[in-house]
Amino acid sequence: MRTPSNEDTLLKRIARAFPASRSRAIALGIGDDAALLAPRPGRETILTCDWFLEGTHFLRDKHPARAVGWKCLARAMSDIAAMGGTPRCFLLSLALPPSHTGPWLTEFLDGLRRASRVYRCELAGGDTTRRSEILISITAVGDVAKRRALLRSGARPGDRIFVSGTLGEAERGLRHLRKMRGAVKSSDPLLRKHFYPEPRVALGQWLAGGRLATATMDLSDGLSSDLPRLCAASAVGARVDAVLLPLIPGAKKGEAMSLALDGGDDYELLFTVAPKNLHRIPDKFHKVCLHNIGVITREKEVRLHSEGESIRSLRRGGWDPFRN
């Protein structure tokens, strides 16, 4: 047959980068009109999609291609974690300039493959096109036992509010990155959480399996944006105790507080626990600290309680692309 066209060649390169797709999850992978997935009995399918766009979510000259590959899938894994689900497969929509189909693509696929292996989420298909800017859209598919999915809507007054990990590290990394001149070291510890976030998939599964959380979501836009969303979905309010927030150790207090409240991209889990189950929540889950930061209230307001200050409404300061 004649030489395949460039788009076909690109698809083949992507398919070759994911040779391990031999599991029973994917009945049919790349190369047909669509992918086929065999659902597991007794489980519901989780579906989520996420933009990852040059200039909006990453910078071509600042973010290593490997980090772009890791992070575009990690963000989608975080949505599955927030539902308490098990990742199964993903679709990659990729638009690239011709200049980026060489080494950049190789490194991008390397980072993507690492995330795919760590989270056991196989590439099932996708779509490619040429574009002057790098555009990525990831659709991730997972599953969860019927009626066990973690929703945003179950928080009740009196439930305690928890977050995993430390808040604000990813945003601090982004600020650090913006100030940098010249080549970026992907191993810089200040950039680790911004480049290579670790979605809390195991934690989400454990919360769902034990019916431990009344409501759950992931922190992608920052606590001050995301907690009001959880409260709105549950028709409740919240009071957060500033002193209980897991701030970045060693940072200036004011800055650490603003990073913890408004910093996006942490991909930690935010969840609520009924009082009767509080004793079942450990201080750490698989080396990740779990912090009790406040309580769900009947009044539909989200308030921050700081020592020595009066209680104030939590101001929404997180990431919102449509805010002027």
Add this chain to the structure above:
Amino acid sequence: MRTPSNEDTLLKRIARAFPASRSRAIALGIGDDAALLAPRPGRETILTCDWFLEGTHFLRDKHPARAVGWKCLARAMSDIAAMGGTPRCFLLSLALPPSHTGPWLTEFLDGLRRASRVYRCELAGGDTTRRSEILISITAVGDVAKRRALLRSGARPGDRIFVSGTLGEAERGLRHLRKMRGAVKSSDPLLRKHFYPEPRVALGQWLAGGRLATATMDLSDGLSSDLPRLCAASAVGARVDAVLLPLIPGAKKGEAMSLALDGGDDYELLFTVAPKNLHRIPDKFHKVCLHNIGVITREKEVRLHSEGESIRSLRRGGWDPFRN
């Protein structure tokens, strides 16, 4: 609670435009971290995603927003049709300039909702962001009875090759559109197939249900690009008889032939049928003509047989974003 942020407002507008999502397909729709879909017993899940980008797939000033809404979903439905599947739900990733969140968005959602109703495919979720250009990525989910999906890989030498409908109308519409000055009439009959393609979902289901096709794909890039793909997947060749191609009636013969071979965006089905099943293929299926255009061959070449000319290799002339 305080006024929701603009991104939340946009999501709510989209959700409100799809109020009918009350079926059992979607256990949980827009508004949580991800959507939940209840798989049907005995069926496999079909997954496909498609770019639909301003400047690449449509023009902001030429394509009515309603047609953009219809077509972005119709294209994904065509991939499900090509698998013989039943549409179930879709995810919408949408990036918009702030100038397009008013009337443009309303009309876009109107076209999208019409396609969603016609193909019974519910909006299950999505992602929105702000961007100077209009970017759309659609993920469509369908299902099909186990081991009944129509693949590209089953064509055998001696199978007859069929296409549905007429070839080249969408491309002719695009050429007509490019020449137009001023306002575009969305009702212009020359533009109908380019603006509002009708993916052959019922035909695909019928072929799959009756095990009638040995291989199937949809024609999105043009016969001269797509038939070689089907042949490559099946490790066979093909001979197409030019005189049997369903050309646009009334057009000049040379132009009609080039439109039929190289015109993209028709979203007709291309399928192969074993000789023993030929008598089961009618001339028309639900008012759509089915045309026997050639035969699958053992030699791995795709050739065009024209009257009065020698047989020549079919030159790939369809759409490929990565061809220079």
